[in-house]
Amino acid sequence: MKESGTWEPKIVAFLCNWCSYAGADLAGISRIQYPPTIRIIRVPCSGRIDPLFILASLQKGADGVLVSGCHPGECHYLTGNYSARRKFALLKGLLEYVGLEEDRVQFSWVSASEGARFAKVVEKVTARITALGPAKQLVKNVPGGSFDVAAHS
Amino acid sequence: MSQLTHEIREAARKLLRNKQAQLVIGFEEGSLPLRGRPCFIRKEEDVDRLVWTSFSDINVARYLAKRKEKVALVAKGCDSRALVELIKENQVSRDQVIIIGVPCEGMIDRPRIEAEVGHKAIVEVEETENRLTLKGRDFEKAFDRREFLYERCKACDHRNPVLYDVLVGQLVEEKVRESFPDVEAFTALDREKRWAYLAEETGKCIRCYACRNACPLCYCPECFVDTSQPQWVGKSTGLSDTLVFHLVRAFHLAGRCVACGACEQACPMGVDIRKLNRKLVKDVKDLFNYEAGVSLDEASPLATFCATDPDQFTVNP
Amino acid sequence: MIREDAGILRKERLESLLEDLLRDHLVLAPTRKGELLLLEKIESARDVVLEDGKTKNSAKSALFPQRERMFAYRAEEGKVDIQVPPPAEEKQILFGVRPCDARGLLLLDAVFGGDSRDPYYVDKRIRTLVVSMACVNPGPSCFCLSLGGGPCSSDGSDLVLLDLGDRYVVEAASEKGKAFLQNPSFEEADEEAMAKAEKIRKEAESAMNPASIAKALEERLEHVDDPLWGDLTESCLGCGVCTYLCPTCHCFDICDEAAATTGERIRIWDSCQFPLFTQEASGFNPRPSEKERFRQRIMHKFRYLPKDRHMAGCVGCGRCVTECPVNLDIREVLEKLSRAEAQ
Numbered sequence: 001m002k003e004s005g006t007w008e009p010k011i012v013a014f015l016c017n018w019c020s021y022a023g024a025d026l027a028g029i030s031r032i033q034y035p036p037t038i039r040i041i042r043v044p045c046s047g048r049i050d051p052l053f054i055l056a057s058l059q060k061g062a063d064g065v066l067v068s069g070c071h072p073g074e075c076h077y078l079t080g081n082y083s084a085r086r087k088f089a090l091l092k093g094l095l096e097y098v099g100l101e102e103d104r105v106q107f108s109w110v111s112a113s114e115g116a117r118f119a120k121v122v123e124k125v126t127a128r129i130t131a132l133g134p135a136k137q138l139v140k141n142v143p144g145g146s147f148d149v150a151a152h153s
Numbered sequence: 154m155s156q157l158t159h160e161i162r163e164a165a166r167k168l169l170r171n172k173q174a175q176l177v178i179g180f181e182e183g184s185l186p187l188r189g190r191p192c193f194i195r196k197e198e199d200v201d202r203l204v205w206t207s208f209s210d211i212n213v214a215r216y217l218a219k220r221k222e223k224v225a226l227v228a229k230g231c232d233s234r235a236l237v238e239l240i241k242e243n244q245v246s247r248d249q250v251i252i253i254g255v256p257c258e259g260m261i262d263r264p265r266i267e268a269e270v271g272h273k274a275i276v277e278v279e280e281t282e283n284r285l286t287l288k289g290r291d292f293e294k295a296f297d298r299r300e301f302l303y304e305r306c307k308a309c310d311h312r313n314p315v316l317y318d319v320l321v322g323q324l325v326e327e328k329v330r331e332s333f334p335d336v337e338a339f340t341a342l343d344r345e346k347r348w349a350y351l352a353e354e355t356g357k358c359i360r361c362y363a364c365r366n367a368c369p370l371c372y373c374p375e376c377f378v379d380t381s382q383p384q385w386v387g388k389s390t391g392l393s394d395t396l397v398f399h400l401v402r403a404f405h406l407a408g409r410c411v412a413c414g415a416c417e418q419a420c421p422m423g424v425d426i427r428k429l430n431r432k433l434v435k436d437v438k439d440l441f442n443y444e445a446g447v448s449l450d451e452a453s454p455l456a457t458f459c460a461t462d463p464d465q466f467t468v469n470p
Numbered sequence: 471m472i473r474e475d476a477g478i479l480r481k482e483r484l485e486s487l488l489e490d491l492l493r494d495h496l497v498l499a500p501t502r503k504g505e506l507l508l509l510e511k512i513e514s515a516r517d518v519v520l521e522d523g524k525t526k527n528s529a530k531s532a533l534f535p536q537r538e539r540m541f542a543y544r545a546e547e548g549k550v551d552i553q554v555p556p557p558a559e560e561k562q563i564l565f566g567v568r569p570c571d572a573r574g575l576l577l578l579d580a581v582f583g584g585d586s587r588d589p590y591y592v593d594k595r596i597r598t599l600v601v602s603m604a605c606v607n608p609g610p611s612c613f614c615l616s617l618g619g620g621p622c623s624s625d626g627s628d629l630v631l632l633d634l635g636d637r638y639v640v641e642a643a644s645e646k647g648k649a650f651l652q653n654p655s656f657e658e659a660d661e662e663a664m665a666k667a668e669k670i671r672k673e674a675e676s677a678m679n680p681a682s683i684a685k686a687l688e689e690r691l692e693h694v695d696d697p698l699w700g701d702l703t704e705s706c707l708g709c710g711v712c713t714y715l716c717p718t719c720h721c722f723d724i725c726d727e728a729a730a731t732t733g734e735r736i737r738i739w740d741s742c743q744f745p746l747f748t749q750e751a752s753g754f755n756p757r758p759s760e761k762e763r764f765r766q767r768i769m770h771k772f773r774y775l776p777k778d779r780h781m782a783g784c785v786g787c788g789r790c791v792t793e794c795p796v797n798l799d800i801r802e803v804l805e806k807l808s809r810a811e812a813q
Contacts, residue, residue: 051400051401051404052377052385052386052401055397055400055401056385056397059393059394059397060729061729066468072460072462072464073460079458082458082459082460082462083455083458085458085462085464086440086441086454086455086458086462087455088466088467089436089440089462089463089464089466090404090407090433090436090437090440090455091404092466093432093433093436093466094400094403094404094429094432094433094436095400097336097339097340097347097429097432098347098348098351098396098400098429099344099345099346099347099348099349099350099351100348101344102344106467106468107464107466107467107468108467108468108469109464109467117470120470121468121470123470124468124470125468137348138393138396138397139393140387140391140393140394140727140729141391141392141393183797183799184791184797184799184801184802185610185611185791185792185797185799186610188797189797190705190796190797190798191705191796192705193701193704193705211795211796215707216704216705264505268505272507272522272523274523274607274609274610275610276610290607357503357506359527359536359710359714360710361709361710361711361714361741362709362710362744363707363709363710363711363795365709366707366708366709366795367707367709367795367796379744379745379746387725387727388723388725388738389536389537389725389727389736389738390536390537390738391537418795419707419709419711419795420795421526421711421715421793421795422506422526423504423505423506
């Protein structure tokens with residue numbers, strides 16, 4: 001439980017099973033501390049990431065999204081992250097272009113042996129998103145905490 | 154214009170008579186002034202419906218997918234480029250289509266010219282050479298058509314069809330465009346201004362999917378908006394769902410969209426849809442040195458990769 | 471003789487009338503948003519545009535919005551709390567809608583009113599006054615006269631304004647309308663004005679093609695398998711433009727927008743032109759292509775509705791003609807079907 005008054009972002013982290021997830025696991029085993037802001041979703045490969053995953057996360061209230069995969073050239077499936085790299089480059093450019101806060105969606109390459117580096121990635125991403133504050137732009141307007149009953153949106 | 158009409162009809166007549174094509178897809182006069190529309194000709198006697206006007210503006214390559222017969226397509230530059238991508242994606246085979254290529258001098262921006270006459274009802278339109286005369290109940294106004302082309306037509310650098318079997322008319326001079334001034338101008342705006350603009354445009358969208366359905370490259374049997382297990386995007390109007398629809402559709406077209414403008418033209422609400430597509434066209438060119446619709450041999454950029462693709466966008470602590 | 475059912479509104483008094491109404495009504499009127507003419511809530515009389523013809527969206531948007539909350543819910547600790555939006559309280563005025571749009575409301579009234587009363591629609595409807603603006607210059611895509619309406623028809627309206635040039639003749643078409651004429655902005659109607667209005671009305675009507683579409687069609691529409699349907703619909707994109715902008719189309723979908731344990735149930739417009747409309751869970755679709763879906767739309771509007779409700783599902787506004795991205799003209803379709811040889 002965090003103290004009331006200190007807001008922490010909720011960041012969805014899509015990690016590829018073979019490298020980044022293993023790297024995160026290593027950070028944990030090594031007892032390396034990093035901010036508890038990420039919620040990890042394990043995928044077989046960064047190439048599996050559909051932009052819909054990223055956008056759906058933001059729609060459902062994630063303050064940020066991190067997608068991490070193997071270093072190019074080291075993909076367990078040989079070329080999955082090469083395809084991902086192209087898609088991510090275009091997606092990041094498009095999201096920035098429409099005026100989405102730049103740091104909300106971030107990508108990284110973290111290998112299975114890079115436990116410490118994973119922690120640094122999370123620290124950096126968390127710091128950037130904390131500075132932005134809670135995400136508002138793409139969050140879907142579903143009644144929740146403030147149970148409003150406006151007749152229509 | 155009328156010379157092109159004549160040549161198109163002759164080409165169609167010949168192809169149907171010699172049974173080289175069972176169907177000719179082209180343009181005909183609309184039922185209203187300032188309109189053109191697609192037509193489907195199967196009999197020689199119907200060939201005179203085909204015309205070429207400043208309103209032959211939808212992308213007819215949209216009607217090619219899943220056809221069994223041999224089709225002759227009356228194609229201007231953008232239509233032919235969409236066709237190139239469809240062929241590369243195996244939606245239609247090259248030898249199934251006979252392209253009647255038409256060098257295009259641009260299409261009239263209907264909303265703009267309607268605004269120019271104060272939104273008064275237009276009863277008749279006459280087109281001769283570059284002169285366009287609009288007649289209403291109590292007015293008559295003449296324009297130089299070249300001043301009322303769609304912005305995308307003014308900026309077009311592929312006015313000639315990139316691929317054709319029969320060429321009608323004379324090839325026109327191509328303008329060489331190196332940059333994307335529209336994308337650069339928008340990028341130069343403040344982030345908040347860009348978001349405000351997109352939010353306003355998205356607010357006009359009524360989720361009719363005319364943009365998607367008019368697009369020659371949107372041919373998925375099940376569109377992502379229609380999946381329900383899981384439902385990725387809500388179906389209602391509302392900034393979040395609507396913007397996500399447009400973002401993802403633009404993204405699905407990355408490297409495939411030829412920026413023909415069929416989407417924004419089909420849109421009844423005048424949403425600036427193509428703005429997103431243009432950004433991706435620029436990035437695909439800058440990052441992967443690829444332009445959609447010009448070469449049958451170049452592989453689609455998201456279907457290939459390069460070991461040295463840029464990744465400055467990643468976080469690297 | 472003082473007429474109870476007609477009056478004059480001088481143009482210079484229009485603004486003050488509207489400002490007066492805005493004080494205690496929600497006023498929806500045609501207003502310009504960029505290049506679009508939309509029927510929307512106005513904040514000031516100066517935003518109203520009465521001379522530019524039909525709005526892009528139809529009057530149905532005011533009573534049957536594209537997105538409407540049916541209720542919101544919250545589930546916690548084993549119980550579900552449901553909050554239905556309170557019924558509309560504010561009176562609303564649709565000011566300056568065209569006669570075709572007003573007439574379209576009659577079909578919506580029959581569908582959403584009657585035995586299966588839809589509270590979301592009816593609550594707003596009973597609080598709505600319709601002041602329409604007669605069309606003195608019908609456009610080339612208008613065919614209201616062919617469907618039993620007309621450029622100056624009062625069907626569905628409470629009052630009709632007719633532009634004489636320097637002033638409007640205002641005619642009441644209902645008790646509500648008559649009561650509204652008591653507003654001090656209106657002056658007595660003089661014979662000269664009424665005669666001029668009648669002349670303008672006749673001129674507007676004669677400027678239109680009076681061919682009666684609906685009647686010729688009912689028998690012709692027996693022939694469902696006519697191959698003509700394939701030719702007529704070949705260019706159809708299968709989008710929802712015609713249905714969404716139509717003043718009488720009223721199909722909707724109901725879905726839940728949820729976030730874990732809270733959410734809302736909303737009603738949204740749906741279109742019979744979308745493939746999912748009749749898609750069955752097995753994967754089979756009884757209307758697999760644009761041809762079947764377009765045909766069904768025509769049948770629904772010109773055969774089934776006239777049979778069931780004695781009114782066509784069309785008011786001849788022409789929006790489907792002007793807004794269809796491929797200019798698929800419903801009038802041409804109806805004409806070709808009427809003329810074709812019976813199979």
